[in-house]
Amino acid sequence: MKSASEPRLTTDFFDRSVHAVARELIGCGLFFDGCGGTIVETESYERDDPACHAYVGLTERTRVLFGPPGRAYVYLSYGIHSLLNFVAEPEGDAAAVLIRAIEPIAGLERMRARRGKKHSDLDLCSGPGKLTEALGIGLAQNDTDLGRDPFQLFAPAGEPPPVVVGPRIGITKAVDRPWRFCAAGSPFVSRPRPQVPTA
DNA sequence: CCTGCGATTTGCT
DNA sequence: GCAAATCGCAGGC
Numbered sequence: 711m712k713s714a715s716e717p718r719l720t721t722d723f724f725d726r727s728v729h730a731v732a733r734e735l736i737g738c739g740l741f742f743d744g745c746g747g748t749i750v751e752t753e754s755y756e757r758d759d760p761a762c763h764a765y766v767g768l769t770e771r772t773r774v775l776f777g778p779p780g781r782a783y784v785y786l787s788y789g790i791h792s793l794l795n796f797v798a799e800p801e802g803d804a805a806a807v808l809i810r811a812i813e814p815i816a817g818l819e820r821m822r823a824r825r826g827k828k829h830s831d832l833d834l835c836s837g838p839g840k841l842t843e844a845l846g847i848g849l850a851q852n853d854t855d856l857g858r859d860p861f862q863l864f865a866p867a868g869e870p871p872p873v874v875v876g877p878r879i880g881i882t883k884a885v886d887r888p889w890r891f892c893a894a895g896s897p898f899v900s901r902p903r904p905q906v907p908t909a
Numbered sequence: 910c911c912t913g914c915g916a917t918t919t920g921c922t
Numbered sequence: 923g924c925a926a927a928t929c930g931c932a933g934g935c
Binding site for chain 1: 925926927929930
Binding site for chain 1: 916920
C-alpha cells in the first residue's frame with residue numbers, strides 16, 4: 711500500500727451516515743505529526759445505539775459527538791488508553807467512528823519508541839489503544855479538527871481494499887450489530903480477526 | 910493456541 | 923460507587 715499523495719478528506723466525507731463513513735475509511739491514510747499509515751479496521755457508533763456514548767444524551771462528555779462532523783473525539787478507556795474516534799453525521803446527530811487499527815507506514819521508529827518494548831510492525835498499531843499510543847494521540851486532541859495539522863487524512867491511493875464486517879469488539883450492549891469493518895485478509899487488524907472467506 | 914487478571918481514571922447514577 | 927469501545931503478561935493445554 712502507498713502513502714499519502716491522494717486527496718485529503720474534507721468535512722463532506724464525514725457529513726453522512728456513520729456506517730458509510732466507517733466502511734469507506736478502510737484503505738484511507740491516517741497520519742498524525744508525520745506518523746501513521748493505512749486504516750484497516752473501524753467501528754461505527756450511532757446515536758440510537760446503546761453502545762454509543764451519546765445514547766445517554768447530551769452531557770459534557772458527549773458534547774463533541776453532537777457537534778460538527780470531521781472532528782476528533784478522544785476519551786480515556788479503562789483509565790489507561792486514549793481511544794480515537796472521528797465524528798460523523800450532520801451537527802446535532804451524534805455519531806462517531808472508532809479507529810481500531812492501522813497498517814503502519816511512516817514514522818516507524820518514533821512509534822516504536824513511544825510504544826516501548828519491542829514490537830513487530832504487526833503489533834505496533836493493531837488495536838485502538840495501541841495506535842493512539844504509537845501516534846502520540848491523547849486527550850489533548852479531543853474536539854480538534856481532523857482536516858488540519860497535525861492530522862492528515864487521505865483517500866485511498868488506488869482501489870479501496872475489499873471490506874469484511876463483523877460484530878463490534880469489547881462492548882456489552884448491542885453486541886449483535888455488524889458495525890465492525892476490516893480490510894479483508896489484513897494481518898494488521900486487532901483480535902479477534904474477522905472470519906474471512908478463503909476464496 | 911487459549912483463558913484469566915490487574916492497572917488506573919473518568920463520567921454518570 | 924462502579925462500569926468501562928483495552929492491553930500485556932502469566933499460565934494451561
